[in-house]
Amino acid sequence: MAFTLATWNINSVRLRAGLVGRLLQEEAPDILCLQECKSPVDKIPLDAFAALGYPHMIARGQKGYNGVAILSRLPIREVGAQDFATLGHARHVAGELENGVVxxxxxxxxxxxxxxxxxxxxxxxxxxxxxxxxxxxHADRPGRAILVGDLNIAPREDDVWSHKTMQRIVSHTPVEVEHLAQAQDAGAWVDITRQDIPEGQLYSWWSYRARDWDAADKGRRLDHVWATPDIANAGHSSRILRTARGWEKPSDHAPVFASFDL
Incomplete structure (x- = not known):
């Protein structure tokens, strides 16, 4: 099974349903994982996405904030959701494809x-x-799995516009980077984006506060695609759709893509 996957913090799936539709039509990923949907599950406009060829959805939602959803052309069944830190937030959902990949x-x-x-x-x-x-x-070592999402941490020095400045800013502080590295190491997760693009500045988020985000280019790579070692070599063609940050009334995040031949 070959498929392309994208992850995108959409910052309100209902407000930006048109942008989701544009991405599905123009880029046609087989699977689109959304974060910060800011919607109860029953209010997500699934009918509109199904009409574009994405009839499958698993999701966790809340009114007004948080929320995660997976839209898919391919059949996918929900296999759980975790409430880490016991926050009562909709911050994780997991689905299994027919080939057993979670x-x-x-x-x-x-x-x-x-x-x-x-x-x-x-x-x-x-x-x-x-x-x-x-x-x-650590307790349940993942296998044949892909992890995506807005992890809200830019781990590498070249994942931020200024390592020196950003070390004092939430999302790139040493303690956060270390915590993320420990979580990554516990699952032996491979950073697919950096496996494909090992060198150079790489961002997926630019602040709304910047008057001209593109010219200032003070970005951070907060959005990630990881895979377990048993399937990491099947990942390829990683890219960040920077142009989506310039769409009308955009999210402050850009979609991150990767393809897998499994």
Whole structure:
């Protein structure tokens, strides 16, 4: 089975249903994983996506915030969802394809603005969330699995516009990078994007606050595609659709793609 997968923090699936439709029509991934859907599951416009050839959806939703969904051309069955850090948030859902590959769609907490778990409860929750991800992967080592989503951490120096500046900013602080690395190592996850594009600055998020995000180019690679070692060599053709950040009324994230021949 060969398929192309995309992951995208859409920042409201109902507000940006037209952009989702545009991506499905123009880029035609077989599977699209969305984060920050900001919608109850029954309010996600599945009929519109089904009309474009994506009749399958598994999702977890909430009114107004969080939320994850997997849209698929291919049959997919839900195999669970985790509530790490016991936040009661819709931040994870997993589905299994007919070939046995499990796809995990994650939306890791952003962590607020202050990188101090004692002064900032949201930052503490983020670290706890990542710790529990790590422990889960240790306890139940994944195989034939792909993990995607907005992990809200840019781990490498070339995943941010300025390593020196960003070390003090939530999403690239040393403690976050270390927590993410521990979760990644626990599942032996391979970073497919960087397997395909090993060198150079690479971003998937640009702030709404930038007057001209494209010219300033102060980006971060917050969105990721990982795979377990048993299928990592089947991953290829990774790319980030930067142009989507410039679409009308866009998300502040751009979709990240990878293909797999399994």
């Amino acid at each position: 796809i995990h769609n994650f939306y890791v907490p952003a962590g607020g603005d202050v990188p101090d778990p004692e002064a900032n409860e949201k930052f503490a929750q983020k670290l706890t969330y990542l710790t529990e991800m790590r422990d889960w992967f």
